Amino acid sequence: MRYAQITGWGKYAPPLLMTNDDMAKIVDTSDEWIYSRSGIRQRHYSHVSTGEMAWLSAERALAAAGVDAEEIDLVILGSTTPEEICPNTASYIKNQLGATKAAAFDLNSACTSWFYALNSATDMIKSGSINKALVIGAERISLAMDWNKRESCFLFGDGAGAVVIEASGQESGLLAGKMSCVPNSRECLHLPNWGMSPAHLTDDIFISLNFEGQEIFKSAVKGMSDAITDVLEKQGLTPDDIDLFVPHQANIRIIQTLAKRLDFPMEKVVVAIDEYANTSAASIPLALCDALEEGRVKPGMTILTATFGAGLTCGAGIIKWGERVEPIGESDKSIPEFDGTVFDLMKDSFTHYGVDATHLLSKGKL
Numbered sequence: 001m002r003y004a005q006i007t008g009w010g011k012y013a014p015p016l017l018m019t020n021d022d023m024a025k026i027v028d029t030s031d032e033w034i035y036s037r038s039g040i041r042q043r044h045y046s047h048v049s050t051g052e053m054a055w056l057s058a059e060r061a062l063a064a065a066g067v068d069a070e071e072i073d074l075v076i077l078g079s080t081t082p083e084e085i086c087p088n089t090a091s092y093i094k095n096q097l098g099a100t101k102a103a104a105f106d107l108n109s110a111c112t113s114w115f116y117a118l119n120s121a122t123d124m125i126k127s128g129s130i131n132k133a134l135v136i137g138a139e140r141i142s143l144a145m146d147w148n149k150r151e152s153c154f155l156f157g158d159g160a161g162a163v164v165i166e167a168s169g170q171e172s173g174l175l176a177g178k179m180s181c182v183p184n185s186r187e188c189l190h191l192p193n194w195g196m197s198p199a200h201l202t203d204d205i206f207i208s209l210n211f212e213g214q215e216i217f218k219s220a221v222k223g224m225s226d227a228i229t230d231v232l233e234k235q236g237l238t239p240d241d242i243d244l245f246v247p248h249q250a251n252i253r254i255i256q257t258l259a260k261r262l263d264f265p266m267e268k269v270v271v272a273i274d275e276y277a278n279t280s281a282a283s284i285p286l287a288l289c290d291a292l293e294e295g296r297v298k299p300g301m302t303i304l305t306a307t308f309g310a311g312l313t314c315g316a317g318i319i320k321w322g323e324r325v326e327p328i329g330e331s332d333k334s335i336p337e338f339d340g341t342v343f344d345l346m347k348d349s350f351t352h353y354g355v356d357a358t359h360l361l362s363k364g365k366l
């Protein structure tokens, strides 16, 4: 029997932070309101593209796995925010890595993209069509934040996380996966004008997230619960058999509601939303990397993951960890830092959305 073991992991969290207090300087909100409604304290905003963030997280994952880029058969980028639709961003990452023989494609199912990609690549390894894959989730979603919408602009952050998966005879990796899509829930989370639409031929492109928070909340909890039930049944497991739960990080209250439904203690849940906010496709690999760094992942653990995103796509998986929880090596690659503050970084975005933030900019950035 072939399995697809996770042998390497890596992340890139951009260094510039937009804290809730920073946000309250631009939007009518407060740290207290945001934290109590969502569990978010801050978000990382990127000065580089989705492709660059994804590339560095992939370099780090390869080093952790002790695998050369030339050995990789497939690079999948899960993302909603590639800088271009054509050519795909995975081919940029492949070239930057020197993954000469790898096939490359992007996969977009919104926040579930990394999980959908992991499930797809795992099945390809299990079927024997490939041996080694890089599965990356990366988003630069800060540029789509409409500062006039206080109900949604605080929710998202940027980042990237990647794993290397390799064919193995040992029972490990994603043992059971469920991908689903809740019927008739497309409109509750929508980025109009993000892509090719006839409107682009006539209008200026203006991206602004449409968002029905409570509708998403309900559909997400139901969709993830159903997917979790499915994978637990497939593996003949109950929640008691799960050692660690790494859910999509969209809202702490969604995570808590889900844990309660499963009768699952919060001590076994990985929570990273306070640090990163919702990084969409990057959220689960970022949380997984942090759990590994913190020593929370132990050899042979049974890990549950669950996710949802625009569409409304959902998913859940049971991952059996291998023996190694330490990286084999570390990458010496890096991205030069941005010369300025997070407000300087977002200068053009403030102008685009008609927000006057000139008083917040560093001298010389005006």
Ligand SMILES: CC(C)(COP(=O)(O)OP(=O)(O)OC[C@H]1O[C@@H](n2cnc3c(N)ncnc32)[C@H](O)[C@@H]1OP(=O)(O)O)[C@@H](O)C(=O)NCCC(=O)NCCS
Pocket (backbone or CB within 6 Å): 028, 029, 030, 033, 034, 037, 038, 111, 150, 151, 152, 154, 155, 189, 212, 213, 214, 216, 217, 250, 251, 278, 308, 309, 310
């Ligand atoms: C967005 C979310 C945090 C809002 O929480 P909520 O408890 O539903 O809050 P509501 O939308 O009911 O808003 C309550 C009040 O706060 C106000 N409010 C909204 N945003 C605010 C902000 N940033 N700061 C202060 N007040 C705000 C609203 O205007 C409303 O005021 P009113 O009662 O006077 O009308 C929550 O619905 C959520 O997280 N949903 C899921 C979102 C998600 O996961 N999206 C990603 C999908 S991958």
